[in-house]
Amino acid sequence: MKRLTTLFAAAALLVAGRLSAQEIQNFQRSAPLVSPELTATTITFRLRAPQATDVRVQPSWLGYGPEAAEAGKMTKGENGVWTKTFDRPASELYTYTFSVDGVSTLDPANIFVQRDGTRFMSAVLVDGGLGDLYKECDQAGNLEHVWYWSGTPGMNRRMYVYTPYGYDKNDKDKKYPVLYLLHGGGGDEDAWSTLGRTCQILDNLIARGEAVPMLVVMPNGNPTQRAAQTLMVPEKRDVPRGSSNFDNYASLPADIVPYIEANYNVIKDRSGRALAGLSMGGGQTFYTGFRHVDMFSSLGMFSSGLLGSLGSIGSFDAEKEMPGIYSNPAKYNKFDVIYISCGEQDERIKGNKDVVDQLRAKGYDVVWESCPGGHEWRVWRINLASFARKIFK
């Protein structure tokens, strides 16, 4: 605000002809840049870096190889401002950083910053298509950062709970279904609501009538973590990890579902519970979902590495972990929706497709979806929207 006020004051003095040449130069140097600037046909990035010798922009649509670094080279102009204009890319939510003499930086002109694991990136939403699903909807649901006692690992942990627009704490008669939504490796309880755009996707789908109003519960699935490391909470290192990450998801039926059902106006049987996750969370969904067939009515597994390995690597023995999954499918074949997806450029795709074939061969009705993309958020946002449209109907 102070900067804007200064700018307007300087602009007024400029018009009044009361500034010296030096003052005008100072004013030009301090004028805030517009970056990124989106027009109907172009997108332009700008960074003021008069002392730098090599400045590049790395937008996510270019990818991350040496060719992308070359394509992102910016040109130095007046007042030390570096500029690069691209054709306007397809409607999407993109991330980008600048590289200034080899060091990655955010765009100081852009307040829209997103975190992916330990990295922070500037973001830009190109609207007019798919990206519209990721924009704030005027009918927005709430997001709660909830601490709950998790008896399974024995610690207070944080999860995020989305309640849809119109959810009324006081209206105990209106009951909502719940989607339990799990993050991937390197993620945490914050991931789905930031780069995953869960709140915006659900708000928009519900407002358009494409999904039913539902709660979305986003726990932290890292066995030793109480909460996202952005909170600087020391990890609980003495948590027994057992044989794998998936053991941790004993916590879901034991701690999380009971907490949600005690504290929210939700449907308390399997018809009102769905489970989905990406990557590690997709494996947790497969493992936990099939082992608790009486708890969840729909399962969504996005880009699962577990399924990816099942078909092509074979390190996980599904029949051993879920006895009868293939030999006695009637025991498990009770789901309304079994949804499996993977990006076309994700190396996990073959294994996931193999599992789809194996399940279908045993009579399971599996929805299989793929779309362009690797092991990345643009795929998982599409998966979430697609899965949310199908469940609780």
Added chain:
Amino acid sequence: MKRLTTLFAAAALLVAGRLSAQEIQNFQRSAPLVSPELTATTITFRLRAPQATDVRVQPSWLGYGPEAAEAGKMTKGENGVWTKTFDRPASELYTYTFSVDGVSTLDPANIFVQRDGTRFMSAVLVDGGLGDLYKECDQAGNLEHVWYWSGTPGMNRRMYVYTPYGYDKNDKDKKYPVLYLLHGGGGDEDAWSTLGRTCQILDNLIARGEAVPMLVVMPNGNPTQRAAQTLMVPEKRDVPRGSSNFDNYASLPADIVPYIEANYNVIKDRSGRALAGLSMGGGQTFYTGFRHVDMFSSLGMFSSGLLGSLGSIGSFDAEKEMPGIYSNPAKYNKFDVIYISCGEQDERIKGNKDVVDQLRAKGYDVVWESCPGGHEWRVWRINLASFARKIFK
């Protein structure tokens, strides 16, 4: 995680003597840095920037002038890693950025990032004193991002609601008091819970028995904003602004207090309502609090510019806006706590002290506090903790 795994694998190979010189060099280049590194007597910052010619660190305890820039100069060492070690500063929450050839960047080795208005900064908590109040407490309250209909400006708006550890939605018999807490100019509903450390301060004070369990409600006080601009929500530009910012706070008694009292287990009379704010929010507190003496029982005004101008500039006519505040103090002198504070290096201090004198001369019991610091968060965190200790007792 992938990076850590790679590192451990490389370390194992190093120990086993299986890496070539080139491979060792690659490993050293990619090894993650520790920054900041805190010891009992020092703090060290590190940044890898082999191509850069001038790298500085700007920690908040140095201030922001040319001397600070000089004091922050880093030294280039092996592998292009720049380093700077300082004596360990007093226990506090500090922010810092790096300057790489004149461009400001975050510390890529540090996941603890905080926003102040439009700026993002790396942060470091130096514990062992005051800073301990700003650390996560194991008994943590929840934080809700709540959208509510604000009839006054006519739009859905977002506010944050903190509920203390142990707050139970289902226990309607247990009623909590509520602190309404307002941000300053350039801030928004997100400000108090990030750099303001509201959740951690309340969690720690309540756990220590120094404050009573209370809710804290943090609305957005910018008249045209629906929510923090990090959400990329278009501002509602047609909102009538009236004569000043303070008109907007018609929204507090008309929209916000009724919403909270309809949706939370709270005390519904003035004994259970306090109002406080920093800078612009301090002015809003003074204006709204005195005009609604039957609504709030305690007021906290931190570094208020309005009060700052009252005494020394005199642009705001308190007697005109609140008829009788000085001529008929019995009408207003019903508060349990009137708390006014300002940093010792804040230019607003004289005006604030003058108002304290004027109010005291009319018989108001005013708590006046000051501490080292300018117009900045380290002062307001101390003010919040101090005010929270005094209210609802």
